[in-house]
Amino acid sequence: MKGQxxxxxxxxxxxxxxxxxxxxxxEQMKKWYFQVSDFEPVVGFEFQFSxxxxxxxxxxxxxxxxxxxxxxxxxTWRYEGYEGISEVSFELFPEGVKKTRxxxxxxxxxxxxxxxxxxxxxxxxxxxxITGKMLKEFVEQA
Amino acid sequence: xxxxxxxxxxxxxxxxxxxxxxRQSLNLNAVAEQFDVSRPAxxxxxxxxxxxxxxxxxxxxxxxxxxxxxxxxxxVSQWVEQYRTFWNQKLxxxxxxxxxxxxxxxxxxxxPSKRKKK
Numbered sequence: 001m002k003g004q005x006x007x008x009x010x011x012x013x014x015x016x017x018x019x020x021x022x023x024x025x026x027e028q029m030k031k032w033y034f035q036v037s038d039f040e041p042v043v044g045f046e047f048q049f050s051x052x053x054x055x056x057x058x059x060x061x062x063x064x065x066x067x068x069x070x071x072x073x074x075x076t077w078r079y080e081g082y083e084g085i086s087e088v089s090f091e092l093f094p095e096g097v098k099k100t101r102x103x104x105x106x107x108x109x110x111x112x113x114x115x116x117x118x119x120x121x122x123x124x125x126x127x128x129x130i131t132g133k134m135l136k137e138f139v140e141q142a
Numbered sequence: 143x144x145x146x147x148x149x150x151x152x153x154x155x156x157x158x159x160x161x162x163x164x165r166q167s168l169n170l171n172a173v174a175e176q177f178d179v180s181r182p183a184x185x186x187x188x189x190x191x192x193x194x195x196x197x198x199x200x201x202x203x204x205x206x207x208x209x210x211x212x213x214x215x216x217x218v219s220q221w222v223e224q225y226r227t228f229w230n231q232k233l234x235x236x237x238x239x240x241x242x243x244x245x246x247x248x249x250x251x252x253x254p255s256k257r258k259k260k
Contacts, residue, residue, distance in 0.1 A: 006222060006225055006229060008229050008230060008233060010233045012237055012240050013240070013244070014240040014243075014244065018240060018243070019236075019240065023236075028239070031239055032235040032238070032239035033235070083152070104229055104233060106229060109222050110148065110218050112221075
């Protein structure tokens with residue numbers, strides 16, 4: 001009865017080591033992902049970041065579970081003060097010399113509660129604004 | 143108490159019960175026999191599942207038969223869909239970031255002296 005994991009694939013015009021750096025370097029993660037507290041690609045390393053809507057933010061708590069340098073990084077993903085735990089993994093596959101296939105897998109999402117402030121509309125709105133704003137600012141600064 | 147599809151599937155025993163009943167309607171005893179959990183515990187899970195709208199109990203003579211109502215599980219896939227949207231946006235952001243990094247490198251190589259950092 002477990003929900004199907006989300007699996008998304010992308011091919012980037014960048015070599016594996018560059019994508020790996022964007023996924024695991026604290027400063028680079030801040031530019032496209034989240035304002036992570038800290039990050040090290042080491043199993044057991046714990047980090048957090050906040051995300052959510054304008055009125056509600058959720059502290060995301062993560063713990064690195066798998067590291068294969070240049071190949072795979074996985075961490076747990078849960079919300080402070082809420083039940084449920086999920087796991088996110090990023091896998092990289094070189095496509096020739098200059099391209100990289102990324103496979104993102106997120107499983108266990110269905111274990112999260114569906115509470116009023118945790119509703120899916122607010123979630124989508126929040127994600128959209130975070131991503132849109134972050135990306136916009138980054139593009140304008142560059 | 144929260145009573146929705148997410149609460150219903152939060153517990154592994156309840157997931158197993160849904161799976162069992164989705165294949166064939168069973169009476170309470172038949173369900174309980176399938177698990178190494180006490181009969182009252184199973185009754186409690188079934189009660190929660192009915193309150194969450196995933197099971198209905200029909201009286202058939204002296205028997206109480208559990209029938210699955212799986213439409214609500216769609217809410218779960220809708221929930222998962224939100225995350226899919228979120229990740230698609232994040233992976234787009236990663237792509238843009240990688241492209242920009244590329245342009246940065248190219249600029250540095252072309253005119254290293256004129257480019258000033260903010």
